[in-house]
Amino acid sequence: MNILVCISSVPDTTSPINFTDNNQSFDKNGITFIINPYDEFCLTKAIFIKENKSATITVLNVGKNTNDSVLRKALAIGADNAVRINQEAENSKIVAKCIVEYCQDKNFDIIFCGRESIDYNGGKVPGFIAEKLNLPFINGCVGMDIKNETMELKREIDNGHEICESAFPAVIAGQKGLVEEKDLRIPSMRGIMSARTKSLEVIESTINIENNIKVIHYEKPIQRSECKMINEDNVEELVDLLNNEAKVI
Amino acid sequence: MSVLAIIENWEGEFKKTSFEVLHYGKRISNEIGQELIALTFGANNPERLEGYGASRIINVSNLKFETTTNNNLAKISAELITENEASHIVISNTITGKTIAPLLTSNLNCGLISNAIEHPKTHTPLTVKCKGFSSKAHITYESENQQNIISIVPNSIGLIEKNDEKSEVLNINQKSNLTNEKMKILHREKSNEKISLADAEIVISAGRGLKDPENWGMIEELAELLNAGTACSKPVSDMGWRPHSEHVGQTGLAINPDLYIAIGISGAIQHLAGVNSSKNIVVINTDPEAPFFKAANYGIVGDAFVVVPKLIAALKNFKN
Ligand SMILES: Cc1cc2nc3c(=O)[nH]c(=O)nc-3n(C[C@H](O)[C@H](O)[C@H](O)COP(=O)(O)OP(=O)(O)OC[C@H]3O[C@@H](n4cnc5c(N)ncnc54)[C@H](O)[C@@H]3O)c2cc1C
Ligand SMILES: Nc1ncnc2c1ncn2[C@@H]1O[C@H](COP(=O)(O)O)[C@@H](O)[C@H]1O
Numbered sequence: 001m002n003i004l005v006c007i008s009s010v011p012d013t014t015s016p017i018n019f020t021d022n023n024q025s026f027d028k029n030g031i032t033f034i035i036n037p038y039d040e041f042c043l044t045k046a047i048f049i050k051e052n053k054s055a056t057i058t059v060l061n062v063g064k065n066t067n068d069s070v071l072r073k074a075l076a077i078g079a080d081n082a083v084r085i086n087q088e089a090e091n092s093k094i095v096a097k098c099i100v101e102y103c104q105d106k107n108f109d110i111i112f113c114g115r116e117s118i119d120y121n122g123g124k125v126p127g128f129i130a131e132k133l134n135l136p137f138i139n140g141c142v143g144m145d146i147k148n149e150t151m152e153l154k155r156e157i158d159n160g161h162e163i164c165e166s167a168f169p170a171v172i173a174g175q176k177g178l179v180e181e182k183d184l185r186i187p188s189m190r191g192i193m194s195a196r197t198k199s200l201e202v203i204e205s206t207i208n209i210e211n212n213i214k215v216i217h218y219e220k221p222i223q224r225s226e227c228k229m230i231n232e233d234n235v236e237e238l239v240d241l242l243n244n245e246a247k248v249i
Numbered sequence: 250m251s252v253l254a255i256i257e258n259w260e261g262e263f264k265k266t267s268f269e270v271l272h273y274g275k276r277i278s279n280e281i282g283q284e285l286i287a288l289t290f291g292a293n294n295p296e297r298l299e300g301y302g303a304s305r306i307i308n309v310s311n312l313k314f315e316t317t318t319n320n321n322l323a324k325i326s327a328e329l330i331t332e333n334e335a336s337h338i339v340i341s342n343t344i345t346g347k348t349i350a351p352l353l354t355s356n357l358n359c360g361l362i363s364n365a366i367e368h369p370k371t372h373t374p375l376t377v378k379c380k381g382f383s384s385k386a387h388i389t390y391e392s393e394n395q396q397n398i399i400s401i402v403p404n405s406i407g408l409i410e411k412n413d414e415k416s417e418v419l420n421i422n423q424k425s426n427l428t429n430e431k432m433k434i435l436h437r438e439k440s441n442e443k444i445s446l447a448d449a450e451i452v453i454s455a456g457r458g459l460k461d462p463e464n465w466g467m468i469e470e471l472a473e474l475l476n477a478g479t480a481c482s483k484p485v486s487d488m489g490w491r492p493h494s495e496h497v498g499q500t501g502l503a504i505n506p507d508l509y510i511a512i513g514i515s516g517a518i519q520h521l522a523g524v525n526s527s528k529n530i531v532v533i534n535t536d537p538e539a540p541f542f543k544a545a546n547y548g549i550v551g552d553a554f555v556v557v558p559k560l561i562a563a564l565k566n567f568k569n
Contacts (some may be wrong), residue, residue: 013499013519017385037500096355118499120381120388122363127351130320136432137320139348142493152435156494158343158447159259160440164318166432176500181487213360216376217389221526227542232551235559238531239567241547246529248451248508249475249564 001055001146003046005112006099006126007074008036008089009067010119019218026119026218035070038114040077042174044183045144046112047078053146056080058108062098063089068200075195076187082198087205091214092120096128097207103133109168110151115140115175123173130171138170142177252278253286253335254303255326257314257345261293266341266403266448268301272410273401274339275302276368286333287416288326290314295418300411310420314345318432323352325423330357337375338398343447350400360394366405366526380405383499383522403448404505405526440494442479449478451508454497454524456482458513458534458553462490467557468512474564480504480524482514498523513553516541533557 011017011031018027035043046057059074061067062085071082085098103111111133116123123139130137142161143154153172155162187195230238242249254274256267271287278285279302287303289295291313298306309325317325326349330338338353340346342364354361364379366387374391380402381388446452453472459465465479472479479495486496497504499522509527513534514520521544524530532545533556542548549556 011382013522017382019386092351092361118383121383121503123347124351124354124361124363127348128355131323131352131355136318137348137352138432139319140344156344157437158345159442159445160494161438163435163438164432165435170432176496177493181483212393213362213390215388216391218381219387219389221384221387224530224544224546227532227545227548229542229548229550232549232556232559235549235556235563236566238547238549238560239563242508242529242531243567246508246546248529249567 001049001053001109002107003049003055003057003110003112004103004106004108005039005043005046005057005059005074005079007039007043007059007061007070008114008117009033009061009063009070010036010117013037013118017220023218024216033067033070035073036114036117038116038118038175039112040184041176041178042112042114042172043074043077043079044185045174045178046110047185048179048183049146050078058083060085060099060102062087062095062205065202071200072195073187075198075200076191077185078191080198082200083203084200085203085205087207090209090211092122092124092128093213094207094209094211096125096132098205099125099129100132101207102203103129111135111169111171113171113173115173126171126173133171136166136170137173138164138166139173141172141174144172144178250283251286251333251335252281252283252337252339253288253330253333255338255340255346255349256287256289256298257341257343258289258292260315261291261313263292263297264448266343267298268409269403269406270339270341270401271298271301271303273368273399273406274337277337277339278302280369281337281372283336286335288329290317290322295420299416299418300413301409302414303416306416306418308418308420309423311422315437316434318430318434319345319348320352320432321427323349323356324427327353327356336396338396340398340400342400342402346400350398354398357396359396359398360392361398361400362390362392363400365399365401368406369399380526384503384526385522402505404450404507440492444472444476444478446478446480446495446497446502446504449504450506451475451477451510452480452504452506452527453477453510453512454480454482454514455485455512455553456514457484464554465491467561471510471557471561471564474561474568478506482520511541511545512557514541515539516544
């Protein structure tokens with residue numbers, strides 16, 4: 001099995017989010033970048049597949065060399081090789097184009113992506129690449145069972161779950177459930193050492209850049225006004241406030 | 250030219266988000282002076298979409314959302330969009346919407362603005378305010394594309410107006426050839442929750458403070474009383490106390506109900522990320538220093554096992 005896991009590098013979940021340049025840029029100062037949590041579930045699933053059946057796992061990032069540390073971490077967790085397409089990830093179309101181009105001659109059986117990146121929450125890249133490569137797209141995947149010629153997939157839908165069957169190759173946008181939280185692996189000392197000997201290939205991007213969707217302004221949501229405290233012996237007051245003030249019940 | 254709204258339905262029936270999409274499309278259609286077309290699949294009563302501003306309602310009656318793959322829904326939608334020369338396509342950020350939108354975008358080679366929380370600010374160029382950084386920021390995007398898809402966050406658009414204008418309702422059969430499928434839907438398991446979390450107007454959520462999965466009875470009772478959905482913090486679903494589908498937060502579902510009641514949840518930044526765009530937040534926690542109080546509208550410092558039963562009693566009283 002030849003597996004690709006697309007990795008985006010995102011601000012650590014505890015990062016304070018700030019803006020510079022007159023609120024036109026995201027302030028990366030002091031931010032620690034991590035593997036997008038959804039991608040980590042996918043990577044772990046890929047490792048499970050490898051341990052059960054044998055597979056080669058490639059991790060791929062589209063970005064600048066500041067992202068090498070997340071790729072190194074993915075190698076330490078268990079990916080076999082890493083590729084970075086040296087291209088500023090200005091928007092999802094550019095990222096998808098680079099990934100599509102990379103995939104053309106690689107014969108991947110499974111292309112894993114996370115459901116969305118936790119920074120821009122676009123959830124666009126996996127759908128873009130599925131359509132361009134004309135592959136089945138399983139979004140919000142929470143379970144996967146590989147049969148001989150096909151795989152059975154479980155995906156989250158608005159009011160439950162859907163079970164579907166897909167041929168290989170397919171684009172799978174995964175999340176927790178694909179593996180459990182407890183299955184996630186912390187890189188061992190051995191993993192970190194062996195990651196140093198694994199290859200991290202850097203490819204120059206050859207795509208034409210079109211940037212026709214751009215951010216023009218960032219802002220923080222308006223803060224809530226002071227919290228009204230209600231005595232625990234007076235829950236009737238809460239009911240009254242929810243009814244008359246908030247008008248939600 | 251036209252504005253086209255893709256209207257989802259669930260087993261043929263429309264929900265609030267269906268009408269939100271139409272309402273959003275209507276505003277654009279007024280502003281740019283183009284007709285609004287509603288597109289749906291397998292609706293039981295497509296006429297129910299009348300009165301929300303669409304001059305035409307196209308119902309692809311031989312296909313259903315439940316049994317057609319997202320790849321195919323996108324393919325057929327793309328054909329109808331092209332046929333109707335739609336410059337603006339509006340869709341809801343439900344799971345189906347989130348899946349179809351990028352497929353469609355790539356197929357049509359148009360622009361995609363996702364997570365919109367407001368009507369467009371301008372049309373040439375198109376600028377729209379959206380949610381980002383897991384609700385820690387709002388981002389305004391500008392698109393220079395001639396054709397754009399806008400996906401809107403459910404429950405963020407506000408009042409929906411209805412009038413008694415009639416629409417032309419067209420029930421059509423899809424013609425394109427969908428054979429040679431590489432993927433098929435085997436079946437669907439509906440969750441037994443009565444209210445789906447994604448579109449609940451009220452959500453009751455509980456965390457590790459409840460100490461044991463056995464203690465969720467009062468949460469469910471409260472939810473039932475308020476016609477609410479139920480949610481939980483991440484550790485609660487990681488420990489298997491509650492299903493994954495209830496996990497809200499930065500790495501779970503992001504929701505924005507009118508009312509979110511958080512019981513025994515500390516209010517970690519990753520939890521807040523998924524819920525802080527709720528319109529009203531009530532926090533019940535034993536610890537007066539719990540960070541969640543800083544993000545709440547109403548707070549009660551107290552033991553959930555005492556406060557929640559009292560709240561249930563008070564609500565029962567209120568309902569009578
Ligand atoms: C990468 C990453 C991603 C994450 N993503 C998410 C996410 O998406 N969603 C999420 O929720 N978390 C997420 N977390 C975890 C998050 O940091 C917190 O650990 C988690 O939200 C805490 O859950 P909790 O509030 O239920 O538990 P705790 O932090 O243990 O809080 C329990 C609270 O209950 C109160 N309490 C105790 N007893 C009672 C009682 N009898 N009555 C009332 N109150 C009581 C306590 O005072 C305390 O405030 C993530 C963490 C990481 C590292
Ligand atoms: N710059 C990137 N490089 C590689 N993969 C990416 C990149 N950006 C996004 N992805 C993949 O696409 C998924 C969804 O991201 P997004 O569409 O940005 O929300 C992520 O979870 C990754 O798997």
